Amino acid sequence: MAKNFSIKHxxxxxxxxxxxxxxxxxxxxxxxxxxxxxxxxxxxxGGFSLKWFQSxxxxxQVVDATLRSFQIGSIAAVLSTTFATMAALAxxxxxxYPGLTFKYAAINQPLMxxxxxxxxxxxxxxxxxxxxxxxxxxxxxxxxxxxxxIPFAYLPIRARxxxxxxxxxxxxxxxxxxxxxxFRRITLxxxxxxxxAGLMLAFVIxxxxxxxxxxxxxxGQDTLPTYMLGQIRRGITPEINxxxxxxLLLSVAIVTLFFFVxxxxx
Amino acid sequence: xxxxxxxxxAAERRDxxxxxxxxxxxxLVIFLAATGPxxxxxxxxxxxxxxxxxxxxxxxxxxWIAVFLERDIFDDTLSAAAAxxxxxxxxxxxxxxxxxxTLVLGFPTAYFMATRSEKTRDLWLFLITIPxxxxxxxxxFAVLQIIRNEGIVNSILLKLGIISAPIQxxxxxxxxxxxxxxxxxxxxxxxxxxxxxxxxFRLVEAGYDLYATRFxxxxxxxxxxxxxxxxxxxxxxxxxxxxxxxxxxxxxxxKNMMLSNLIELQFGQGRNWPLGSALSIAVMIIVMVALLAxxxxxxxxxxxxx
Numbered sequence: 001m002a003k004n005f006s007i008k009h010x011x012x013x014x015x016x017x018x019x020x021x022x023x024x025x026x027x028x029x030x031x032x033x034x035x036x037x038x039x040x041x042x043x044x045x046g047g048f049s050l051k052w053f054q055s056x057x058x059x060x061q062v063v064d065a066t067l068r069s070f071q072i073g074s075i076a077a078v079l080s081t082t083f084a085t086m087a088a089l090a091x092x093x094x095x096x097y098p099g100l101t102f103k104y105a106a107i108n109q110p111l112m113x114x115x116x117x118x119x120x121x122x123x124x125x126x127x128x129x130x131x132x133x134x135x136x137x138x139x140x141x142x143x144x145x146x147x148x149x150i151p152f153a154y155l156p157i158r159a160r161x162x163x164x165x166x167x168x169x170x171x172x173x174x175x176x177x178x179x180x181x182x183f184r185r186i187t188l189x190x191x192x193x194x195x196x197a198g199l200m201l202a203f204v205i206x207x208x209x210x211x212x213x214x215x216x217x218x219x220g221q222d223t224l225p226t227y228m229l230g231q232i233r234r235g236i237t238p239e240i241n242x243x244x245x246x247x248l249l250l251s252v253a254i255v256t257l258f259f260f261v262x263x264x265x266x
Numbered sequence: 267x268x269x270x271x272x273x274x275x276a277a278e279r280r281d282x283x284x285x286x287x288x289x290x291x292x293x294l295v296i297f298l299a300a301t302g303p304x305x306x307x308x309x310x311x312x313x314x315x316x317x318x319x320x321x322x323x324x325x326x327x328x329x330w331i332a333v334f335l336e337r338d339i340f341d342d343t344l345s346a347a348a349a350x351x352x353x354x355x356x357x358x359x360x361x362x363x364x365x366x367x368t369l370v371l372g373f374p375t376a377y378f379m380a381t382r383s384e385k386t387r388d389l390w391l392f393l394i395t396i397p398x399x400x401x402x403x404x405x406x407f408a409v410l411q412i413i414r415n416e417g418i419v420n421s422i423l424l425k426l427g428i429i430s431a432p433i434q435x436x437x438x439x440x441x442x443x444x445x446x447x448x449x450x451x452x453x454x455x456x457x458x459x460x461x462x463x464x465x466x467f468r469l470v471e472a473g474y475d476l477y478a479t480r481f482x483x484x485x486x487x488x489x490x491x492x493x494x495x496x497x498x499x500x501x502x503x504x505x506x507x508x509x510x511x512x513x514x515x516x517x518x519x520x521k522n523m524m525l526s527n528l529i530e531l532q533f534g535q536g537r538n539w540p541l542g543s544a545l546s547i548a549v550m551i552i553v554m555v556a557l558l559a560x561x562x563x564x565x566x567x568x569x570x571x572x
Contacts, residue, residue: 007471008381010374010480017378020371024397024451027408030418034411043416083292090288097282106293110300114509114553116526117546121303123533124310124543127320147299150292208401211511211526215533225403232407232516241411244404255399259392 028248035241052242062243065227069207072138072223076145077153077203083146084153084202085195089187092161110148118148119215126216136218144216145206152205153198156262160194197262200254207251304550311543319537329540333548350528350545357525358552360439361507364446365454365500371447372454372499377488379455380462391459398452406516409445410436413517437519445513450506454499461495501560505553525549 035053039046056062084107091103110118126140168190172182210225217226224247231240311329313321331337334354336347379390397405412418415432423429435441465488473483489496511526518524523531525545532542 005474007467007474010377010484013374013377016371016374020375020451020455021393023448024394027412027448028397028400028405031404031408031411043414079295083295087289087292090285094281094285097285099282099286103289103293106296106301107289109296112505112553112557113300113304114505114526114549116509116511116529117304117307117550118300119511120529120533120542120546121307122299124539125303125306128306143295143299147295150296154292204399208399208403210403214511215530225401228407229403229512229515232403232410236407236411240407244401244407247401247404251400252396255396256392258399259395263388 031241032245032248034238035245037238037241040238052238053246056239056242056246059239061222061227062224062239065222065224068138068221069223069225072141072145073203073206075142076149076206077199079142079146080149080202081153081157081195081199084150084198085157085191087150088154088157088161088194092158093164093166107154108151111151115148115209115211118144119212122212123215130218138221140216140218141213141221141223144212145209148209148212149202149205153202156197156201157191157194160191160197164190193261197258200258200261204251204254204258307543307546311540311547313540315538315540317537319533319539321539326540329538329544332538332541333544353523353525353528354548356439356522357508360443360446360524361504361510363443364450364507365503367443367447368451368454368503369496369500372451373458373496375451376455376458376462376492376495379459380465387463394452394455394459398456402449403512403516405449406445406513409441409448410516413441413444436517437521439518439522441517442510442514442522442524445517446507446510449513450503453502453506457498457502458492458495461492461498465491497560497563501556504556508552508556509549 036048036050037046038049038051087103087107091100091107094100122140122144126144129140130136164187168186169182172186173179177185208225209223210229213223214226214229217223222230224243228240228243231237310321312325312327314324314326314328316322328337331344332347332350334347334350335344337344375394379387379394382390410417413435414420415434415436419435420429420432424432435444469487469491470483473487478486509526510524511530514522514524514527518527520527526549529542529545529549532538532545536542
């Protein structure tokens with residue numbers, strides 16, 4: 001056998017992997033390039049220009065939808081992360097107790113159901129409540145987003161907790177710290193990176209949602225993704241490229257931050 | 267006085283109660299805004315459609331009959347609802363092909379990532395994570411711009427003289443397939459990578475010592491060991507693919523419907539909420555079957571390799 005026989009080599013695998021990475025990034029790169037296109041059609045290059053960013057910035061519908069996305073995203077992220085943190089504390093570092101498996105299943109349930117089904121279910125449920133209470137505000141969207149963000153926020157927090165043993169908490173209790181004090185001074189600071197990761201994950205997930213929002217929203221409650229979907233269905237202008245580019249930049253920034261926060265070992 | 271045992275028991279009970287209280291908000295929100303409404307969908311699927319959408323509170327099995335059968339308006343006979351069957355079959359076919367395509371591409375990619383040095387592995391993982399967390403609509407839109415008649419694929423093929431007129435890819439099943447494979451690829455790569463990262467390459471070496479070929483090593487050693495990751499990846503791709511809404515809406519152009527578009531139609535122009543509900547439950551049932559198959563398989567491989 002050859003001298004430099006590598007046990008890790010498999011023929012063609014590197015080529016396929018290279019193709020995958022190129023194919024994953026090429027469309028996104030093309031999309032970003034065309035956001036800076038001066039021509040008003042996306043099929044020809046008319047020179048570098050920032051005019052589509054400017055026109056998106058001046059489009060009140062875009063600004064409205066963006067602000068609404070941020071509003072829903074931040075409220076849903078804070079609520080879901082708070083609830084997920086509490087749930088994670090309740091479901092880790094314990095001997096199995098009655099109902100533990102049920103809790104795991106319940107918390108992960110939104111991940112098991114196709115979004116379209118949840119969307120339809122919420123459309124029916126909320127339309128009943130709307131008739132009953134007369135309220136048709138943004139609260140429904142916040143409730144829906146909070147629910148499907150919980151399993152995502154739960155993941156990193158639970159992972160973090162499972163790597164923390166109870167030694168420090170026991171030591172604090174031995175030194176007469178109250179449970180609340182132990183939580184504030186010991187558990188919370190140690191858990192913080194997990195909570196931060198959960199918060200960012202929940203925010204990104206909420207910001208990206210199209211399907212559930214599309215079914216739950218009332219008239220005039222477009223978020224940025226549902227606004228974009230409407231525009232893309234009607235035909236494309238480079239303005240959508242510009243909005244997408246700004247959106248991408250934000251996502252990449254959050255994901256990068258998340259990556260470093262969740263990779264950091266104590 | 268209470269014995270030590272009783273005190274311990276009481277403390278344990280208190281602990282379990284506290285743990286229920288702590289998880290209550292999360293469970294309540296999920297029940298109100300995710301799980302609970304699914305039960306309402308089930309109820310709605312057995313009601314009569316109202317004239318302007320919504321329902322009349324009157325039991326009717328019509329919606330479930332209409333999922334697969336069509337009632338003739340003249341003589342009331344039932345026949346297969348060709349349109350629905352076609353959409354069901356198309357959705358299942360596209361989801362299965364998407365799963366296979368992402369597996370064929372994703373498996374070698376995960377293998378490549380897992381065989382890099384410890385340091386560069388994080389970089390590759392980061393590169394696959396970025397598209398994973400990037401807005402699905404934006405990624406679908408990016409694919410649309412590439413495969414359009416005026417898109418980069420057709421322009422290059424035209425310039426090279428391989429084709430004389432643009433190939434119509436957009437608004438076909440192929441477009442939906444390309445789009446789904448593109449957006450769901452990271453969902454396949456990540457779980458396979460997670461299994462692959464733990465792979466003990468001494469086993470691979472042992473295989474070569476025993477004169478196995480590269481393909482035999484792949485088939486008899488590597489694949490069985492990372493099978494849980496492969497199954498997890500397949501489930502993670504298949505479920506959202508079956509319920510895909512954005513990709514067929516954008517790339518299928520309204521003509522090439524998938525299940526989600528058919529369901530949406532019943533709540534919009536169709537004004538048949540019971541049928542929409544029945545179709546949603548049908549999608550859920552297919553997903554459940556897939557999940558059950560996964561749980562059984564994962565259980566088995568867990569026993570064998572655990």
